[in-house]
Amino acid sequence: MDLQVYLAEKTEIVNKRLLRLLPAVGDYPQSLHKAMHYSLFAGGKRLRPVLVLAAAEAVGGDAEAAINTACAFECIHTYSLIHDDLPAIDNDDLRRGRPTCHKEFGEAMAILAGDALLTVAFGLIASTKGAAPSAVLGAVGELAKAAGSTGMIGGQMIDIESEGQEVSFPVLEYIHIHKTGELIRASVRCGALLGGASETELGPLTRYSEAIGLAFQIADDILDVEGSSEEMGKPTGGDQKKGKATYPAIIGLDASRQRAAELVSMAIEALSAFDAKAEPLREIARYITARKK
Numbered sequence: 449m450d451l452q453v454y455l456a457e458k459t460e461i462v463n464k465r466l467l468r469l470l471p472a473v474g475d476y477p478q479s480l481h482k483a484m485h486y487s488l489f490a491g492g493k494r495l496r497p498v499l500v501l502a503a504a505e506a507v508g509g510d511a512e513a514a515i516n517t518a519c520a521f522e523c524i525h526t527y528s529l530i531h532d533d534l535p536a537i538d539n540d541d542l543r544r545g546r547p548t549c550h551k552e553f554g555e556a557m558a559i560l561a562g563d564a565l566l567t568v569a570f571g572l573i574a575s576t577k578g579a580a581p582s583a584v585l586g587a588v589g590e591l592a593k594a595a596g597s598t599g600m601i602g603g604q605m606i607d608i609e610s611e612g613q614e615v616s617f618p619v620l621e622y623i624h625i626h627k628t629g630e631l632i633r634a635s636v637r638c639g640a641l642l643g644g645a646s647e648t649e650l651g652p653l654t655r656y657s658e659a660i661g662l663a664f665q666i667a668d669d670i671l672d673v674e675g676s677s678e679e680m681g682k683p684t685g686g687d688q689k690k691g692k693a694t695y696p697a698i699i700g701l702d703a704s705r706q707r708a709a710e711l712v713s714m715a716i717e718a719l720s721a722f723d724a725k726a727e728p729l730r731e732i733a734r735y736i737t738a739r740k741k
């Protein structure tokens with residue numbers, strides 16, 4: 449299979465559905481909807497929604513059952529980026545190759561656009577058609593936990609508290625697994641649940657998602673050291689300047705590359721009992737360490 453073609457197809461499906469489900473730019477209050485659309489359609493890779501769709505596909509599920517939840521993950525992800533870029537957190541001026549939301553629209557608007565994207569996400573899941581109600585409820589619970597204080601926000605908080613500190617390896621792993629890994633794990637699990645996965649399928653898919661979630665953040669750390677600012681759409685080297693806890697800073701670049709490669713192998717191995725329908729998930733795992741942005 450050609451992953452780039454697969455990603456482009458799924459991205460188009462997700463973008464079309466986001467446009468259909470979210471308030472339009474011209475809907476009142478226009479300024480708020482403009483800011484939400486600005487960040488949501490800024491050219492993100494759509495990794496999390498694609499994972500939702502690919503996991504549903506891997507268990508033979510119907511794409512329609514998973515698509516609204518796929519969109520919900522992109523809304524939560526975009527909200528986290530908008531808030532992360534704020535002056536009170538990372539104070540970044542560029543994201544996805546253009547001015548960050550607060551640079552373009554002001555801080556109050558960026559806070560509210562993020563809040564609105566977080567809130568709408570749960571409404572999108574509730575509007576799912578074609579999945580068992582128990583699976584929809586399961587997806588709501590998974591996303592709430594993954595995005596909350598014992599998930600992404602918890603990881604972000606420890607990340608902030610660790611800035612400029614000497615960080616132990618277990619704390620570094622806690623930050624990466626929670627800040628980034630939890631949302632990726634939940635993307636796969638929600639797609640699988642909505643696709644009608646059995647318990648036997650959910651276990652290996654969870655192991656897959658945990659391995660790629662951690663590999664993704666390690667790859668992101670490596671890209672911040674050696675990636676191109678142009679391809680990344682933001683200045684690189686920011687982690688070191690901010691004294692962030694990263695894999696390269698704590699175990700070095702070579703060991704970081706090795707760990708990311710091991711995790712990708714573990715992820716692919718976890719899917720050994722799955723047939724060709726899981727090929728997109730296998731290709732996504734390979735892409736995570738090969739990507740340039």
Ligand code: GRG
Pocket residue numbers: 491492493494495525527528529531532537544600601604627628664665668741
């Ligand atoms: C809620 C303030 C707040 C933060 C939550 C996710 C997060 C924690 C902060 C965002 C900043 C960051 C570097 C997070 C790590 C996860 C990560 C690598 C995000 C970038 O994801 P990509 O590469 O981005 O998928 P695109 O732009 O392609 O969607």
